[in-house]
Amino acid sequence: MATSPDGELPRVSRGRPQVFISPMPELESPQRQVPDSIMLTGFWYRALPADRIHRNQLHKAMLLEIPLVLGRDRQGQPFALRDACPHRGMPLHCGQFDGEQVECGYHGWRFEAHTGQCQLIPSLTAQQTLKVDRIYAGSYACQEHDQFIWVYVPEPPAAGAGFTKQVEPPTAAPQIQKFSETYKLAYLTADMPVSVDHGMIGLMDPAHGPFVHHAWWWRKRASIHEKQKNFEPIPNGFRMSAHTPSSNSAPYKLLRFYADADSITTTIDFTLPNLRTETIRAGKYWFSSLTTVTPITRNHCRIDVVAAWNLFRWIPFGPELLKFVFAKFVEQDRRTMELQSQGLQHNPHLMLIDDADRPAKWYFELKAAYLEAKRTGSAMKHPIPEPVTLKWRS
């Protein structure tokens, strides 16, 4: 095969820099890429399941290596503060909370729970004129949706001490799309001892299915077959276009109770920083999920799956069956990543190959484009210029 002047293999589609239409030549060496585990600020993140946060109590959490204290006021409204007193860094979760103000356990400074504004410094005498209300504990915008408490992590991360007020988030926290008045909701959560990048690319990776997610009631390795899926760019991410789910996918098997195979469609979106949304529709029935991979520290993430649906009303054990299936998948992924983390300790070279790892490449390109846009202050340049078809066996 002729090589171009710079020694590279000729590109398949001349005039277009991206070889998205045709697969890369088989022998082109796979791209080597080590996830950088940069954690993106300027986004909403799921902090904790809502049912773990109780009124008038303080709970510890961590997002992007920022220690947080979460709670609910007397009315049940959630709040999030940086878990470090602006006086001398004492963790605020060790203090007292009366349903309105958080009192530090060291010198008793008191902070309004939602704004972080200091209300009282007990050591001040009547003659001392320090302006108490100019002092703030770091405080974060906080919303409750679909069984989770979401916290907005601004950029740069709010300072732990001093005079910084809460940053107003530009958007509301993400929510699950719902298509009827009544529906059910359930969540699953699992800690993964790997970076958010490995968590994310594990989530978008189609090739591990037959090896990790096998079960007698679902699929065997022998069920591997060639697949072809269309992808398109969407703001901050990409979409696996609406298609009939693979015949060996679990939701599909469940949905066949409800509708003709042909009328079932599923759409999957991946968007920065960490979101995977899946929408399955079968006539008037629907199933929607929002999965997030939350960076806790640079080497540790948490996967939260929240699903909403109006299915399974007349199937005995419907919701339980669904939870069982998803719990099994999440546990298989968790176990795999636990083992993977052992291999990653020694910092091996890693590969991303076409086409099965193309979504992972896009994820890294999207992240790089987002950071570049932030650095230059210009609009984000989307790395996927046009719809693409990917092929793999799984």
Ligand code: FES
């Ligand atoms: S460290 Fe919190 S009041 Fe002094």
Ligand SMILES: [Fe+2]
């Ligand atoms: Fe998986």
